[in-house]
Amino acid sequence: MDMDKIVALCKRRGFIFQASEIYGGLNGFWDYGPLGAELKKNVKDAWWQDMVRNPPPGPDGQEIAMVGLDSAIIQNPKVWEASGHAAGFQDPMVDCKKCRRRFRADKVFFGSLRMEVGGPEVAAIAVEADDATAAQKLLDEEYQRLVKKKKLRGEILHGVRAATDFHPAEKHHPCPAEGCDGELTEPRTFNLMFKTYVGALEDASNQAWLRPETAQGIFTNFKNVLDSSRVRPPFGIAQVGKAFRNEINPRNYTFRSREFEQMEIEFFCHPSESKKWYEYWRDVRIRWYSELGIRSDRLRPREQGEKELAFYSVGTTDIEYLFPFSDEPQELEGVAHRGEYDLTQHSKHSGKDLSYFDDELWAKADKSAYGGDKKKEQEAKNKPPYRYVPHVIEPSAGADRFTLAVLCEAYAEDTVGGEARTVMRFHPRLAPIKAAILPLVNKEGMPEIAHKLYRELKPQWNVYYDDGGAIGRRYRRQDEAGTPFCFTIDGQTLQDNTVTVRHRDDCKQERLPIKEVPAMLANALKPPQR
Ligand code: ATP
Secondary structure, three states: OOHHHHHHHHHHOOOEEEOOHHHOOOOOOEEEOHHHHHHHHHHHHHHHHHHHHOOOOOOOOOOOEEEEEOOOOEOOOHHHHHHOHHHHOEEEEEEEOOOOOEEEHHHEEEEEEEOEOOOOEEEEEEEEOOOHHHHHHHHHHHHHHHHHHHOOEOEEOOOOEEOOOOOOOOOOOEOOOOOOOOEEOOOEEEEOOOEEEOOOOOOHHHEEEEOOOOHHHHHHOHHHHHHHOOOOOOEEEEEEEEEEOOOOOOEOOOOEOOEEEEEEEEEEEOHHHHHHHHHHHHHHHHHHHHHOOOOHHHEEEEEOOOOOOOOOOOEEEEEEEOOOOOOOOEEEEEEEEEEOHHHHHHHHHHOOOOOEEOHHHHHHOOHHHHOOOHHHHHHHHOOOOOEEOOEEEEEEEEHHHHHHHHHHHHEEEEEEOOEEEEEEOOOOOOOOOOEEEEEOOOOOOHHHHHHHHHHHHOOOOOEEEOOOOOHHHHHHHHHHHOOOEEEEEOHHHHHHOEEEEEEOOOOOEEEEEHHHHHHHHHHHHOOOOO
16 A cells, blocks of 8 residues: 555545645645545544444443534633643744744753863754653764764763753754754744634734634533433533644644544443443444444554553543554544543533433432431432533544545555556445446437436435446546446346446446346445444
């Protein structure tokens, strides 16, 4: 699998384009072309169908309660203070004044050296590293190289220092980029959230942020949903929508973009059941990717180690995919046990009580234990198990990352009848075009029959009519678009009302009565039965 070939096909066939390409593009932003828009819509629709409308049965075989939400991209800025984004999204950064590269200040380290043993300390060299120990090793190697090249007889001074520890009086803060002799700026906080202003005045009081995740809109509506619908824990609220992060280093095609779409569920449950629900969602989400054609040897659930976990998290599993651009699997989705952190934070910051009162349980409770003491009764009512802050399990997936994984997974080259072809082996539910309707020749009544079939299928599915060129070339075009079925109207159709069904993956052909075509397509495209 070659990433360059996938990228080239995506551009040539209209899956993905660079955003504002005619103006030179904009780093970290992507547009989906006609085929890509259908593909990504199918990804989101499959998620909504399989997770919101018809999720798999719960751990005890019960039906899952799940409702949808569509919250605003711009929210009251206090939301981001409560969630921790306003603080946590600020990493100090340093810029190179010459090459303009930007680095996280805590990942750049300086070391000083002497050109001669005992001589004056003359210069600083810089390296990029994860921590001081790794930096020291790199600095040693770098110094050895310098010594060798310039025949110096100096020494490296131990005690490296990160660029966060900036001394303005020092002359040198060199850029760590290879071949660049520029100087770095002082560390500056660089907020990953995109800032905007609401209203006419661009002052601090009107400042707002584009959401960096869809999840917070769910938490802030927790009470609205409870009060307006009949759901009660355990239940989930799901949302699909855009998120924006001013990523320092967008890379790997659409994998790390600055504008992307998330598909998130916040599942609210009783604390005593949260482990069970965490395991349920982890397994459901892994299975979903497999059901849609991601091979298990490229899919890896990775349970985060204790040190990696966010401070509030009891457990997190990253569901990762082995993309062709990396030797290590990369995150498609995080399934996190978030405890009561989110609802507690929003309760504190908003002053609104976001605990849940289980009135059914209270109605069943034996109140004789309180001996008619109303105060005691009230106290008991306001404590677990009757009133509690639900725990949250969050499966948070990226629609663009999964779309990219689907493109990588589908891409294949093979030979058919001695001829090389490129074929996108999409799962039929995700394929942008479900079927192509092809009259073998443009005469003898074939176009009329083909058109009739095309019009019959079009109200339900994205189907494509193609009468241009040799039939082999038309099949090849559909293979590249990933169309799972071609229905060809040929000479025999005129005699017995059957069509040729040509299958994308093995190129096998069979005959099918034309009136059975809709049922055959419906069967191939149906979501899983629960
Ligand atoms: P990463 O470690 O890769 O930055 P993250 O752990 O910050 O990701 P989350 O905040 O958990 O990501 O977001 C949930 C999901 O949103 C990710 O699993 C991913 O699919 C998607 N996502 C996050 N950041 C980006 C991005 N910059 N571009 C595309 N998708 C993203």
